[in-house]
Amino acid sequence: MRTLSFNRDGTTLTAELREGSGQPVVVVPGVMSDAYTWRPVADALNLTNPILVINRRGRLPSGPTGRGYSVRTEIDDLHYILDTLQEDVHLFGWSYGGLIALETATERRNLRSVIAYEPVSSPxxxxxxxxxxxxxxxxxxxxxxxxxxxxxxxxxxxxxxxxxxxxxxxxxxxxxxxxxxxxxxxxxHVAALSSYSEITAPVTLMLGERNEGKPPYGVAFTAFSQALPQAEVVRLANQGHLAHSEAPGLLAEHLTQAVLKHNQSQHSN
Incomplete structure (x- = not known):
């Protein structure tokens, strides 16, 4: 892994990169997680693609959340990183990162696929x-x-x-x-759920089987799945919200399959 740095309007944003070839897989962690805590998943991905795991604001060595911080800040940060990469990417977000990824996907036209594990939103x-x-x-x-x-x-x-x-x-x-x-x-933040059906990149929603229908994560998941009728839903057996730390190999296996399905696609949205 090596660290990449981006500078957006004076704020440092960083990411850990596992080198590879082809379209990058960009991972957006949620709260209480960073690139370090996602290394077991990144290491277990059976892909030749570059793997880029973002350290969002508030996670060293990235800068602080800053004044006026909002979900919009995160969306704009992600746009900036993706624009800097100048490549079509597979975008994966977990929890809060899933919300950021999906909101960003409504505004981009160069995503190979979008994958979200138990995205959350208000309340x-x-x-x-x-x-x-x-x-x-x-x-x-x-x-x-x-x-x-x-x-x-x-x-x-x-x-x-x-x-x-x-x-x-x-x-x-x-x-x-x-x-x-x-x-x-x-x-x-008010999620742009009414725009999710217009995301033209292939979408995969992942759910820990133990959370289905249960608050808070399963209830939030239902709202996202209803807003994304085009999405493929994948359930991880015997898992909850913390699959990245409790079963990183299993999550990596499902993420690998989701990426490979669209790796060679000529889809351009």
Missing amino acids: FGSNALEPLRLALGKGDLDGAVEVVKRVMAGYSAEYMAALRADPIWPVLRPLVHPLADELTAIND
Whole structure:
């Protein structure tokens, strides 16, 4: 992997690149994740394509979210990176990254395919905002991560105890810094669902089987799937929202299949 840097209006945006040939696969992580946490998936992709995993704002070595941060900021950042690449790409987004990818896809005409794993939209995690801001205001990163996992995602005390002992815990702590800004942005944003049926690139929606029909991720997924009647829906057996960390090989296998299906396509949207 090597790091690429982009400068948009004075803000540094970075990405990790796995070299390859052909159309790049661009990965947009969601909240509480970055290029580092997605390395197991990127490494497991059975593709010759270049793999570019973005470090969105708020994730070092990228710059901060900044004043006036919104979902529009993320969309414009992604447009900037894709314009700089000057290639047709396969675009994959997870969670908040899925929302960013789909919103961007309504405005682009050079995507080979669009893949989204459990995209989220408003209302999302608003009940976690107050305790999250309180913990961050005290500099209590452990407490902030606890809020995210217990209040927002609904994990049990037993799960949290195991997570605190896991080597991933110190990785999660700095990733909580931009979360209040991100949750505010998601809840302030009105997704362009009425335009999703006009996305002309092939669309794949991925869902963890354990989340189907359940709040918050399965309920949000239903709204996206209804707005995308043209999408192929892929369910990952025995998975929830965190397939990238709990089953990276399985997620990489499904992502590989989705990309290969359209890798040699002459589709130009």
